[in-house]
Amino acid sequence: MTKGILAAKHATSAVIAALFSIANAHAADPDTFYIGGVVSLSGTYGMFGDDMRKGVEIAIEQRGSKVLGKPIKVSWEDDETKPQPAVQKTTRLIADGAQMIFGAVSSSSTLAIMNIAKQRKVPHLVTISADDKITVPGASRYTFRTSNTLGMEQRMALNYTKDQKLKRVYGVIADYQATRDSWEWYRKEAEKAGVQIVGADFPPLGNRDFSTIVDKVAKSDADSVVLFQTGSDAVTLVKQAGQVNLAKTKKIFGPVIADETMAAAVGPASIGVNSGVRYHYTIDNPANKKFVDAYRKKYNEFPSMAAGEAYDGMAWWLDVVEKTGTWDKEKWVDAMASSVRENSVEGRKEMRACDHQALQDGLWGEVVPGRDPNPALMMKIVKVYPPNQIFEPCHN
């Protein structure tokens, strides 16, 4: 090979390398910080998606709608509470250049999104899906959950069972893997504690009528009914339980069956229902006060559980990205994995590097009548569990 040919080869390599570096530099410094939001705006969990959007908008507005000096753009997509549309819409958002994915609501959609985010190495923020499988060690380097796990909520439900000295419990469980797993854990632990499980039904997710199951519960000798359901399933069941005054003879509770949105949909029949609460607007700290004020000013209502969790997760994530000072997604992921949020709207939260789950307090509440300016029915936080009582140690 002549010196001339060698020189030409080196020159070509240098040009190609230079072109790549220009292309990379361009890709690493886009015009906007683009967030792809995949939430449920219809289907069983359709009530959550719009509130999540509102919470995220406040988080973005509070930082001047910018991160890393660039404007933040968000595209919202409805997954209809189904994994297949969630996958399709996430794939399209990533193809369109989304630098992170936010969502979904249902755990099955979130687990489906996790796989795509992992393959495409795109950060993925979860603020409501509670399936424990989302944050097991080694699940995904790119997925982080800043909200509750079903595990911590089922522990709170078990503690409630013990605190109230309930002896005979009837279970109604959505026929869904996460809720079935959660029920199995609860059932075993409750039986160990001497609680008798007098019955259990597994109606399909999105069931349309629970009156027959309510009748079975009413006729049983149970002193309480635990609902491993959420969304419209929990609302319909509690509403139909109210039609036969079930709460007069049996306590109704569940890991996550009630907040102000659900109580408003059920009406006065929801009074006395106990539930895990993921976020509540009455939490007394400066960060929450600032968020609630901004939310009320913009939307003229108190933020719901879904809105508060979405705000908290997105505000945390954007602060972490800002601190890295880079557009390198891997560095964002590394920074988030070891971050601590001292001033969260829910108090201190600590991201656990081993499973990307935020350690946090657990809130337990009861539906009570509200006084102006609160909603007519509101959650009253009756117990706060510290993280060491509701999280298991993380084993790599």
Added chain:
Amino acid sequence: MSMIIIGLSLGMLLFLLASGLTLIFGMLGVINFAHGALYMLGAYVAFDISRRTGSFTLGLVVATLVTAATGFAMERLALRPLYARPHFYQLILTFGFILVITEAVKFTWGLGYKETPMPDALAGTIVLFGSTIPVYRLFVIIFGAVVSIALFLALERSTFGMKVRAASSDAEMVQILGLRAASIRNAVFGLGAGLAGLAGAIAAPLFPIELGMATTVIIDCFIVVILGGLGNIRGVVAAAILIGMVRAVGYTFAPSWVDVLTFSLLIATLMTRPQGLFSRPVRSA
């Protein structure tokens, strides 16, 4: 006993909804996918009127009238020009109506759940054979029975019903006899849509009102229409009660198998009696 009452109330609610669909399907040959959306619209209108006026009855009436008017407009402005075209045009059009009605409801009432309280006169419970039964469930059964008799008389024993049946079997001949087949079709579509709205208003105190109502009921509705036989009101009553009972029994003994049971019944019917469980096969020369 409570299982029978619950089954009957589920069945009668299904009947109210499916009767409108079978009228439109059986009499006009139009597969109206937007029937569930009209049911949802009826529930939202009833919620709104009840909240504003405190009158559940007024909500019921206005919901029926609003959805009937929507049905008239849908048929007159959009469906009528498509009758001469292949059926899939109608399918796509009525599917489009689901999106339009859903967006209109979302724009007007938002995404959150709505709650319609029970009317005071029907809010209590009674104990029958050891079971506590909501009075409203009994009301649904009685109301459904009254509507089914009224519909039967209107379609089988009245001049209007005779015209509807004539227009359904030979619209051209009806036209030659000096009757306006187009107006009859319009009236039938409006009546069917009004029945969907009425069902939504009746269902409003029983269930949370939400956008998903449009899609959750439509499958059950089509099952009832297929089991009952197209355009067969008596068949629809029987099929709706059958499905209601299957669901009530299923929820009592094996809740996770309810959908399997319902769909198995549908498949068995389609394989053995495609004309419906309660219709006679049509003989041809």
